[in-house]
Structures are given as C-alpha cells and as structure tokens.
Amino acid sequence: MTTESDFQEKLQKSYLxxxxxxxxxxxxxxxxxxxxxxxxxVDETIAADRDNGSFNEAKLQDNMQKLCMILSHDATxxxxxxxxxxxxxxxxxxxxxxxxxxxxxxxxxxxxxxSGKENHQLDINTYRKAYQSLVDGLLRGVISxxxxxxxxxxxxxSMSSSPFMLSTAALWETCKSxxxxxxxNRQAVFNEWKALMETLxxxxxxxxxxxxxxxSDLDNGxxxxxxxxxxxxxxxxxxxxxxxxxxxxxxxxxxxxxxQKILKRCTLSDKLMIxxxxxxxxxxVMVSKAYDLDPEDMKPVMEEYVQKINSxxxxxxxxxxENDAIWFKxxxxxxxxxxx
Numbered sequence: 493m494t495t496e497s498d499f500q501e502k503l504q505k506s507y508l509x510x511x512x513x514x515x516x517x518x519x520x521x522x523x524x525x526x527x528x529x530x531x532x533x534v535d536e537t538i539a540a541d542r543d544n545g546s547f548n549e550a551k552l553q554d555n556m557q558k559l560c561m562i563l564s565h566d567a568t569x570x571x572x573x574x575x576x577x578x579x580x581x582x583x584x585x586x587x588x589x590x591x592x593x594x595x596x597x598x599x600x601x602x603x604x605x606x607s608g609k610e611n612h613q614l615d616i617n618t619y620r621k622a623y624q625s626l627v628d629g630l631l632r633g634v635i636s637x638x639x640x641x642x643x644x645x646x647x648x649x650s651m652s653s654s655p656f657m658l659s660t661a662a663l664w665e666t667c668k669s670x671x672x673x674x675x676x677n678r679q680a681v682f683n684e685w686k687a688l689m690e691t692l693x694x695x696x697x698x699x700x701x702x703x704x705x706x707x708s709d710l711d712n713g714x715x716x717x718x719x720x721x722x723x724x725x726x727x728x729x730x731x732x733x734x735x736x737x738x739x740x741x742x743x744x745x746x747x748x749x750x751x752q753k754i755l756k757r758c759t760l761s762d763k764l765m766i767x768x769x770x771x772x773x774x775x776x777v778m779v780s781k782a783y784d785l786d787p788e789d790m791k792p793v794m795e796e797y798v799q800k801i802n803s804x805x806x807x808x809x810x811x812x813x814e815n816d817a818i819w820f821k822x823x824x825x826x827x828x829x830x831x832x
Contacts, residue, residue, distance in 0.1 A: 563597065564667035594630060598627055619676065636651075640655065702732050747801060750804070764807055764808065774797050
C-alpha cells in the first residue's frame with residue numbers, strides 16, 4: 493500500500509532530478525546538453541530535420557505550445573491530487589504524468605541545433621534564448637509546486653515554500669506565456685529588438701530632459717539673480733555640462749532613429765542583435781557618466797559609444813537594400829559630426 497512517506501520520497505526524488513536539469517540548462521554548453529538529454533523522447537521528424545540541417549522552427553513552436561497547454565492541465569490535476577486530504581497513490585501518479593510532459597518539453601528544447609555546429613550554420617541563437625527562458629521558467633515553476641507539498645522538515649533549505657495555489661497559478665502563467673514563443677529566429681530578434689527600443693526610448697527621454705535642464709540652468713545663471721540662488725525650492729538635481737548634455741541627447745536621439753530604421757528595413761539577425769545589445773548597455777553607461785564626469789573625461793566615453801554605433805551600422809548596411817546602405821552611411825557621417 494502506498495503511504496504518505498512514499499509520496500514525500502517521490503517529491504524529494506523529483507525535486508532533485510528537476511534541480512539537476514535546471515543546473516544543466518543554465519550551466520552547460522550545447523554539446524554537453526545534447527549528450528545529457530540524449531535519452532529524452534522527442535519528435536522523430538524534428539530530430540530528422542535537425543540531423544539533415546533543415547530544422548523546422550515553426551513546427552517546434554507548435555509542439556512546445558501544445559505541450560505547455562498539457563502541462564498547465566497537468567498542474568491543475570496534480571494540485572487536486574496532492575492537496576490534503578490526498579491519496580498518495582493518485583498523487584504519485586500525477587507527479588509522474590506532469591514530469592513526463594515536462595521532460596518532453598525539455599527534449600524539444602535540446603533539439604534546437606547550435607548555429608555554430610557543422611552542417612547547421614543557422615541564425616538561431618536568439619530563437620534558442622527565447623525557448624531556454626521558457627524551459628527555465630517551467631522547471632522553476634514545477635519545482636516550486638512540488639516543494640509546496642513537501643513536509644516542511646524535509647523541504648530544501650534553499651527554497652521558501654509558497655502556498656500550493658500560488659505555485660499552481662504561477663506555473664499556469666508560465667505555460668500561458670508559451671503562446672508568445674517565436675516561430676523563427678527573425679521573429680525572436682524582432683521581439684528582442686522591440687525590447688531594446690523600449691530601453692532606448694527611456695534613455696532618449698532622460699537625455700532630452702537632461703538637455704532641457706542644463707539649458708535652463710544655463711539661462712538662470714546668465715540672469716545673474718543671486719537672490720534666489722539658495723531658495724528653499726531650489727532644484728538639487730546634479731547638473732550636467734550643457735555641451736555634454738546636448739551631445740548625449742543628439743547621440744541617443746540618432747541611435748533611436750537608427751534602431752527604428754533597422755527594424756523596418758533590415759533582415760533581422762543574431763549579428764544585429766549582438767551589436768544592438770552592446771549599444772543599449774553602453775548608452776546606460778554613457779548617460780550615467782554624464783552626471784559624474786567633466787566634459788574632457790566624457791569625450792572618450794562618447795567616442796566609445798560612437799564606435800559601437802558604427803559597428804552596428806556596418807552590419808546593418810549588409811542587411812538591407814542599396815538605398816538603405818546610403819542612409820546608413822549618412823547616419824555614420826552625422827554621428828561623427830556630433831562629436832566635432
């Protein structure tokens with residue numbers, strides 16, 4: 493007869509196995525991962541597509557979305573089977589069913605080929621990243637759900653147990669997010685590029701305000717009214733040199749326009765994504781340092797930023813039409829003029 497002790501032991505074993513999979517997902521390179529998951533059951537047609545170099549991105553998306561719907565239902569059934577008062581035998585059965593669905597999803601993820609692998613020179617890294625993020629979320633969600641049913645004395649000390657209904661709802665939401673999985677690497681890059689543009693939009697607003705503020709401070713200084721210099725309502729924001737603020741605003745504004753142009757006119761790729769991410773990281777550095785450095789020290793910071801923009805322009809020039817290449821060249825000329 494299956495007992496509560498058997499159920500708790502099943503939870504422990506399942507937790508350890510899933511925690512190991514989570515560690516492998518985030519800690520191994522693709523070759524090691526493929527070897528680790530060699531025993532997983534996967535769709536034979538997808539495996540064949542991978543082996544002959546014609547990987548079907550849309551087909552995998554469809555399979556993953558369907559399996560996530562099944563996993564969501566499994567989570568509901570597991571919660572009903574495991575909540576007190578429970579029948580340990582039924583609860584163990586549902587742990588196995590949900591685990592099998594999850595391992596099928598993991599198996600599909602590891603069927604995504606490596607872009608650098610021989611005979612698989614695919615532009616697919618951003619696509620893989622989107623699916624890795626989903627699998628990571630599913631593993632964490634299922635682990636959290638299992639832990640919520642563990643005996644507190646046996647639960648992993650590194651994890652805080654949430655009420656099982658909260659863990660179930662969180663897993664439902666992660667499964668639901670599969671509906672937005674990209675059907676191709678181009679779509680994956682498009683999604684990520686939009687996110688980069690949101691960050692750039694925030695940076696543009698900040699630099700525009702920086703420029704307005706510095707100009708206002710300059711105007712107030714020229715007015716020569718010292719009676720209000722120490723007014724109680726004085727703006728205590730850190731001042732930015734007016735020239736630096738103007739250049740930062742111009743650079744970020746042109747960057748924003750460049751990103752829009754690329755989104756509309758270029759064939760989106762992993763190479764563009766790499767260059768775009770580097771720029772968005774650098775724009776944050778440049779804007780932050782504008783508040784701390786004097787104009788002379790800001791010069792190399794802005795020059796480095798322009799170098800990264802030029803690197804993006806070089807890649808973008810090969811991804812659009814001839815007329816677009818002319819526009820990108822003009823953009824590069826305008827960039828260099830901002831720092832003159």
